[in-house]
Amino acid sequence: MARIVMKFGGTSMAGTERIRRVARIVQRQQAAGHEVAVVVSAMAGETDRLVNFCREANPLYDPAEYDVVVASGEQVTSGLLAMHLQALGCKARSWLGWQLPIHTDDAHSKARIEGIDSEAVLASMASGEIAVIPGFQGVSDKGRVTTLGRGGSDTSAVAVAAAVKADRCDIYTDVDGVYTTDPRIVAKARKLKNVTYEEMLELASVGSKVLQTRSVSLAMKEGVRVQVLSSFIDDDAPAADTIPGTMIVSDEELEGLDMERQLITGIAADKNEAKITLTRISDRPGAVAAIFGPLAAANINVDMIIQNIAKDKGETDVTFTVPLADLARAQALLEERKDTIGYYRMLANSKVAKISVVGVGMRSHAGVAATMFRALADRGINIQAITTSEIKVSVLIDEDETELAVRVLHTAYEMDAE
Amino acid sequence: MARIVMKFGGTSMAGTERIRRVARIVQRQQAAGHEVAVVVSAMAGETDRLVNFCREANPLYDPAEYDVVVASGEQVTSGLLAMHLQALGCKARSWLGWQLPIHTDDAHSKARIEGIDSEAVLASMASGEIAVIPGFQGVSDKGRVTTLGRGGSDTSAVAVAAAVKADRCDIYTDVDGVYTTDPRIVAKARKLKNVTYEEMLELASVGSKVLQTRSVSLAMKEGVRVQVLSSFIDDDAPAADTIPGTMIVSDEELEGLDMERQLITGIAADKNEAKITLTRISDRPGAVAAIFGPLAAANINVDMIIQNIAKDKGETDVTFTVPLADLARAQALLEERKDTIGYYRMLANSKVAKISVVGVGMRSHAGVAATMFRALADRGINIQAITTSEIKVSVLIDEDETELAVRVLHTAYEMDAE
Numbered sequence: 087m088a089r090i091v092m093k094f095g096g097t098s099m100a101g102t103e104r105i106r107r108v109a110r111i112v113q114r115q116q117a118a119g120h121e122v123a124v125v126v127s128a129m130a131g132e133t134d135r136l137v138n139f140c141r142e143a144n145p146l147y148d149p150a151e152y153d154v155v156v157a158s159g160e161q162v163t164s165g166l167l168a169m170h171l172q173a174l175g176c177k178a179r180s181w182l183g184w185q186l187p188i189h190t191d192d193a194h195s196k197a198r199i200e201g202i203d204s205e206a207v208l209a210s211m212a213s214g215e216i217a218v219i220p221g222f223q224g225v226s227d228k229g230r231v232t233t234l235g236r237g238g239s240d241t242s243a244v245a246v247a248a249a250v251k252a253d254r255c256d257i258y259t260d261v262d263g264v265y266t267t268d269p270r271i272v273a274k275a276r277k278l279k280n281v282t283y284e285e286m287l288e289l290a291s292v293g294s295k296v297l298q299t300r301s302v303s304l305a306m307k308e309g310v311r312v313q314v315l316s317s318f319i320d321d322d323a324p325a326a327d328t329i330p331g332t333m334i335v336s337d338e339e340l341e342g343l344d345m346e347r348q349l350i351t352g353i354a355a356d357k358n359e360a361k362i363t364l365t366r367i368s369d370r371p372g373a374v375a376a377i378f379g380p381l382a383a384a385n386i387n388v389d390m391i392i393q394n395i396a397k398d399k400g401e402t403d404v405t406f407t408v409p410l411a412d413l414a415r416a417q418a419l420l421e422e423r424k425d426t427i428g429y430y431r432m433l434a435n436s437k438v439a440k441i442s443v444v445g446v447g448m449r450s451h452a453g454v455a456a457t458m459f460r461a462l463a464d465r466g467i468n469i470q471a472i473t474t475s476e477i478k479v480s481v482l483i484d485e486d487e488t489e490l491a492v493r494v495l496h497t498a499y500e501m502d503a504e
Numbered sequence: 505m506a507r508i509v510m511k512f513g514g515t516s517m518a519g520t521e522r523i524r525r526v527a528r529i530v531q532r533q534q535a536a537g538h539e540v541a542v543v544v545s546a547m548a549g550e551t552d553r554l555v556n557f558c559r560e561a562n563p564l565y566d567p568a569e570y571d572v573v574v575a576s577g578e579q580v581t582s583g584l585l586a587m588h589l590q591a592l593g594c595k596a597r598s599w600l601g602w603q604l605p606i607h608t609d610d611a612h613s614k615a616r617i618e619g620i621d622s623e624a625v626l627a628s629m630a631s632g633e634i635a636v637i638p639g640f641q642g643v644s645d646k647g648r649v650t651t652l653g654r655g656g657s658d659t660s661a662v663a664v665a666a667a668v669k670a671d672r673c674d675i676y677t678d679v680d681g682v683y684t685t686d687p688r689i690v691a692k693a694r695k696l697k698n699v700t701y702e703e704m705l706e707l708a709s710v711g712s713k714v715l716q717t718r719s720v721s722l723a724m725k726e727g728v729r730v731q732v733l734s735s736f737i738d739d740d741a742p743a744a745d746t747i748p749g750t751m752i753v754s755d756e757e758l759e760g761l762d763m764e765r766q767l768i769t770g771i772a773a774d775k776n777e778a779k780i781t782l783t784r785i786s787d788r789p790g791a792v793a794a795i796f797g798p799l800a801a802a803n804i805n806v807d808m809i810i811q812n813i814a815k816d817k818g819e820t821d822v823t824f825t826v827p828l829a830d831l832a833r834a835q836a837l838l839e840e841r842k843d844t845i846g847y848y849r850m851l852a853n854s855k856v857a858k859i860s861v862v863g864v865g866m867r868s869h870a871g872v873a874a875t876m877f878r879a880l881a882d883r884g885i886n887i888q889a890i891t892t893s894e895i896k897v898s899v900l901i902d903e904d905e906t907e908l909a910v911r912v913l914h915t916a917y918e919m920d921a922e
Contacts, residue, residue, distance in 0.1 A: 102560040136580065142520040143587035151590070154583035154598050158576035162554065165572035169561035172569075180572050184602065185647060229603060 088253040089121040089211070093221065093243035096130035097260050098317040099163045108317065109170035111258070116176060116216060123207065123217040123250060125243040126167055128159025133236070149194035153223075153233045157183065160220030160239070168218045178216040181207055183223035183231065188242070190224035190232045197224055197232035199241065199304075202249035211250070219246055240301035248308035255305070255312045257297060262316035263331035264289070264296055266501045267353040271492050274502035278332050278351065280343050285351045286334050288444040288478045302334065311335055337446060349454060350499040351445040355488050359389065360413040361438045361470065363405045364420065366430035370400070376427045377404060380419055386412045390440070390471045390482055404429075405471060407482060410436055438470065439488040442480040443495060455479045461498035467491050506671040507539040507629070511639065511661035514548035515678050516735040517581045526735065527588035529676070534594060534634060541625065541635040541668060543661040544585055546577025551654070567612035571641075571651045575601065578638030578657070586636045596634040599625055601641035601649065606660070608642035608650045615642055615650035617659065617722075620667035629668070637664055658719035666726035673723070673730045675715060680734035681750035682707070682714055684919045685771040689910050692920035696750050696769060698761050703769045704752050706862040706896045720752065729753055755864060767872060768917040769863040773906050777807065778831040779856045779888065781823040782838065784848035788818070794845045795822060798837055804830045807858070808889045808900055822847075823889060825900060828854055856888065857906040860898040861913060873897045879916035885909050 092115065094108050108126075116122050136156045140147045164180040171178035186207060190197035207217045221239025224232045234241055240257060247255035262277065264286070269275040281289070283306035290299045296314055305312045315331030335343065367373050374393070381388055386408050394403040408416045413436055420432055448454040455472075458479055462469060467490065471482040483491055496502055510533065512526050526544075534540050554574045558565045582598040589596035604625060608615035625635045639657025642650045652659055658675060665673035680695065682704070687693040699707070701724035708717045714732055723730045733749025753761065785791050792811070799806055809824040826834045831854055838850055866872040873890075876897055880887060885908065889900040901909055914920055 102557060105561065139520060139580070139584055140587060143523070143584050144591035146591075147587050148590055151583040151586045151598060154586075154600070155580050158579045161576045161579070162557070162573050165569040166557055166561050168569045168572075169558060169565050172566055173562035173564075180569060182572070182649070231600070 087119045087121065089123075089250060090115055091123045091125060091243055091247040091250065091252045091255045093125040093239060093255065093257045094127065094317055095239065095259055096127040096133070098258055099126055099128070099167070100130040102166075105163065105166055105170050108258075109167060109174055109176075111317065112167075112171060112216060113174050113176055116214075121211045123211060123219060123246055123252070124167060125219045125221045125239060125246055126160060126163045127221050127239045128163055132159040132162075149196075150192075150230055153194050153197075153231045157220070157223040157231050157233050160222050164218045164220040168216075171216055171218070176216055177214055178218055179210065180218045180220070182220060184225035184229070186219065188224035188245070190226055190234070192226035192228055192230065192232065194226075194230075194232055196235040197226070199224060199234070199245045202245055204249040208250055234300075237298040238300075240298040241304055244301045244305045244308070244310050244312065247310045247312075248304070252310070255310050257301075257312060257314050258317035259296060259314060260316070260318065261296060261314070262318075263314050264334075264352070266351070267492055267496055268355070271355070271489050272496045272502070274496070276501065276503045279330070280333050280335055280340055281351055282337050282340050282446050283334060284337070284477055285444050285446055288442065288475070289352050289354050297334075305334065306336075309336065311339075340446070348499070348501065349445055349447040349451055350443050350501065351447070352443075353492055353495050353499075353501075354442045354444065355492050356440045356442070357438075357485055357488060358410045359407045359438055359440050359482070360410045360434060360436040361405060361407050361482065362413075362416060362420070363403055363433040363435075364427065364429035364431075365403045365433070366401045367404055368400060368428050369402045373428065374404065376423070377420070378406075380423060381408070381416060384415065384419055386416050386419075390473045390480070392471050407438070407440070407471070437485040438482050439485045439491075440480050440482055441488070441491045441495065442478050443499065444478045446477050448479075449476060457498055458495060461494050462491060465490065465494050467494070505537045505539065507541075507668060508533055509541045509543060509661055509665040509668065509670045509673045511543040511657060511673065511675045512545065512735055513657065513677055514545040514551070516676055517544055517546070517585070518548040520584075523581065523584055523588050526676075527585060527592055527594075529735065530585075530589060530634060531592050531594055534632075539629045541629060541637060541664055541670070542585060543637045543639045543657060543664055544578060544581045545639050545657040546581055550577040550580075568648055571612050571615075571649045575638070575641040575649050575651050578640050582636045582638040586634075589634055589636070594634055595632055596636055597628065598636045598638070599628075600638060602643035602647070604637065606642035606663070608644055608652070610644035610646060610648070610650065612644075612648075612650055614653040615644070617642060617652070617663045620663055622667040626668055652718075655716040656718075658716040659722055662719045662723045662726070662728050662730065665728045665730075666722070670728070673728050675719075675730060675732050676735035677714060677732060678734070678736065679714060679732070680736075681732050681748075682752075682770070684769070685910055685914055686773070689773070689907050690914045690920075692914065694919065694921045697748070698751050698753055698758055699769055700755050700758050700864050701752060702755070702895055703862050703864055706860065706893070707770050707772050715752075723752065724754075727754065729757075758864070766917070766919065767863055767865040767869050768861050768919065769865070770861075771910055771913050771917075771919070772860045772862065773910050774858045774860070775856075775903055775906060776828045777825045777856055777858050777900070778828045778852060778854040779823060779825050779900065780831075780834060780838070781821060781851040781853075782845065782847035782849075783821045783851070784819045785822055786818055786846050787820045791846065792822065794841070795838070796824075798841060799826070799834060802833065802837055804834050804837075808891045808898070810889050825856070825858070825889065855903040856900050857903045857909075858898050858900050859906070859909045859913065860896050861917065862896045864895050866897075867894060875916055876913060879912050880909060883908065883912050885912070
C-alpha cells in the first residue's frame with residue numbers, strides 16, 4: 087500500500103463527462119490498495135471567466151477580493167469530484183483551503199504556502215475516504231482566502247504530498263510525460279523515464295511548460311517524488327502504476343535508476359525573450375550597475391548579459407535579454423535614464439529565441455557546449471549570446487531558426503528515437 | 505445616521521453592468537451617512553448551472569458537497585461587489601459565511617441559521633467599510649459549508665440585520681414593493697406603504713412571491729424592519745430613504761403609521777394546490793387520522809380540509825388540498841392504504857386555485873367573509889372549500905376563474921386605485 091496524491095488540471099476537469107473519467111482513474115488507484123488524496127484545478131476556462139469579471143469590476147482590483155472570486159472555480163470542481171467518486175461507491179469528501187487548512191502568507195493572488203495541517207485529512211484518508219482538495223487556494227493568518235498565482239495547483243499538489251508524506255505525487259496533464267524536446271518540433275523526440283528536479287527546473291524555466299517551476303522547486307526542497315502522466319489514458323487502462331509517465335527524482339535516485347543515462351536530457355526552446363543592446367557605454371565602474379539596478383528594482387528579470395570587449399576611447403556595448411512581456415517597460419525605463427547611464431543608442435530585438443540543452447550528465451563530460459556551437463555553425467545558425475550553468479548551455483538565436491536549431495541539436499546529441 | 509442592511513437578488517447581480525449599478529445604489533446609502541452591510545445572491549442562472557452539475561455528478565448527491573459547489577455563486581458576487589464599490593472609492597470587503605461566521609445547523613442544503621458573530625463586522629462597518637456578505641451560505645459546527653435552501657439570501661439578510669441590530673433591512677427586488685394584489689391581474693392594484701409581518705406571511709404563503717416566507721418569520725421573531733423596494737430605480741435617483749417601497753412592520757408600529765388602514769391589505773391567488781376527495785369513508789373514530797397521519801409522515805402539507813356531514817349508514821366524504829407538486833405522491837400513498845382507510849373512491853382535481861383575502865383589520869371587523877362569499881356568488885363563482893385564520897379568509901375555486909375572482913374581490917373591498 088502506498089499513499090498517493092493525484093493532481094488533475096483544468097482540461098481534465100472541464101465538464102461532467104471529464105470529471106467522471108477522472109473519478110474512475112482515482113477509483114482505480116484506491117482499488118489498487120492505496121490511500122489517495124486528489125488535488126484539482128478549476129474547469130478549463132473558468133478561471134479566465136472569473137478573472138475577466140474582476141478586471142471589469144476594477145482594473146486596479148483588490149487582490150484579496152480577486153482571491154475570493156477566483157478561488158471559487160476550484161471549490162466547485164472539488165465538490166463535484168467528491169460527488170462523482172461517491173457515485174462510484176467510493177467514500178470521498180472535499181477539503182477547502184481554509185478547512186485543511188493550507189496556511190499561506192497574505193501576498194494575495196501570488197501567495198506562498200507556509201504549511202498544511204495534515205492531521206484531520208490523514209485520519210480521513212486512513213479511514214478509506216478519498217480527500218479531494220481544491221488546488222490554487224489557501225488561507226492567510228488573517229483568515230482570508232488566498233490564491234497561489236496562475237498554475238498554482240501543481241504547487242498545491244506537491245505541498246499536499248509533502249504534508250501527508252505521500253510516496254508519490256502524480257500530476258495528470260494533457261501530455262503523457264516529459265520529452266527530450268517538443269514532439270511537435272521533433273517527431274523523433276523520446277519520452278523520458280526519469281528526469282532530475284534540477285533538469286526539470288531548467289527545462290521548465292526555458293519553455294517546457296509541463297509543470298509550474300515553483301512546484302518543481304518545492305518538490306526538490308521537500309523530496310517529493312513527482313510523476314507526470316496523461317489523464318487521457320484509456321478508460322479501462324490499469325492503475326497508473328503500470329503505465330508510467332516521467333518520474334521526477336533526485337540526483338541520487340536517478341543514479342540508481344538509470345546507469346546508462348545520456349549526456350543530454352532535453353532541449354528546450356523559448357521564444358519569450360527579447361534582446362536589448364545599449365551601445366557606446368563608457369567603460370567605467372558603476373556603468374553596468376546603472377543599467378541593471380533600475381531593471382531589478384522594476385522587477386524585470388534580466389537573463390543573458392554580454393559585455394563586448396572595450397573598444398578604443400573606453401567605450402563598450404552591453405547586450406542583455408529580458409522577458410518579451412517586459413520589453414516595452416524596460417525600454418521606457420532605460421530611455422528615461424539615458425543620460426544617467428550614458429549610452430549612445432538603444433537597439434531592441436524581440437525576434438529572438440533561446441535554445442537550451444539540459445542534462446546532469448554534462449557535469450562530468452566536457453565538450454557539450456562545443457558540440458552545440460559546431461552543430462549550429464554547420465547549419466549556418468548565428469549565435470547572438472551564450473549563457474551556461476552547471477547543467478545547461480543556452481544560446482540566443484534568430485527566432486526564425488528555432489525549429490531548425492532544435493532538430494539539429496536533437497540529432498547532434500544522438501537523442502533521436504530509433 | 506442609521507445602520508442599514510441591503511439585499512440584492514440574482515437579477516440585480518447578473519453581470520458587470522448590473523453589479524456596477526448595485527454598487528452605485530449602495531454608495532448612495534453610505535454617502536447619506538449610514539453604516540452599510542450588503543447581502544448578495546449569486547448571478548441569475550448561476551445557481552441553476554451549479555445545481556445541474558451536481559445532479560449530473562450524482563442524482564443522489566451528498567448535500568454537504570452540494571453546498572460546497574452551490575455556495576460558490578454567492579462567493580463570486582460578494583467579491584465582485586466589493587471590487588465595484590472600491591472602484592467607486594468606497595472602502596469595502598467581503599465576509600464569507602465561514603468568515604463572519606454565520607453559524608448554522610448541519611442540515612446541508614436546507615440549513616437553519618443558529619447565530620451570527622457580529623463583532624468583527626460591526627467594527628469594520630464602524631470604520632466606514634462596507635461589509636459585503638454572500639447570502640444563502642453559512643458554516644456548520646463541523647466547519648463545513650452549508651446553504652439555507654433556495655431563496656435563502658432573504659433569510660441571510662434578515663439574520664444579518666438582526667445580528668448587527670440594523671435600523672432597517674432593505675430587500676431590493678425586481679418589483680418595487682408589495683401590492684394589494686398582482687398588478688398583472690388587476691391594473692388598479694395599489695402599492696402598499698406598510699404591511700405587517702403576519703399579513704406578509706399570509707400573502708407570501710399563498711403566492712405573492714416577493715419575499716421568502718422564512719425570512720418574514722425571522723424578521724417577525726427578531727423585530728427586524730424590512731423594506732421591499734426595486735433595484736431598477738433610476739441610476740441618478742436619491743438614496744433609498746426617499747423613494748420608499750413597502751415597509752414590513754409589527755402590528756404596533758403599523759398602528760402608529762397608518763390609522764386609516766383599510767380592512768383588507770391584500771388579495772393573493774395560488775394555483776399550486778390540488779384537491780383530493782375520498783368518498784364514503786366510514787364515520788368512526790380514527791378514520792381521519794388514518795388519512796392525514798401518513799401524509800404528514802411523508803412531509804406532505806395538507807392545507808384545507810372539509811368533512812361533509814355524515815350521511816345515512818355512517819359514511820362521509822373527506823375533501824382536502826395538498827401542494828400540486830405533491831399530488832402524485834399523495835395519491836400513491838392513499839391508494840396503497842385504501843383498505844386501511846376504508847374509502848370507496850379517490851377523486852383528484854389539480855385545476856383549482858386558492859384565493860385569499862388578508863388583513864389585520866379583519867380582526868376587529870365582522871363581515872369580511874360574508875362580503876367575499878356574496879361577491880363571488882354574485883358572479884357565479886362556486887366555492888369548493890373555505891379556510892380562515894385570524895387575518896385571512898381563503899376559498900378554493902375553479903382555476904379558470906382565478907383572475908375573475910381576484911378582480912371581483914379587489915373591487916368588492918374597495919381597494920381599486922383611483
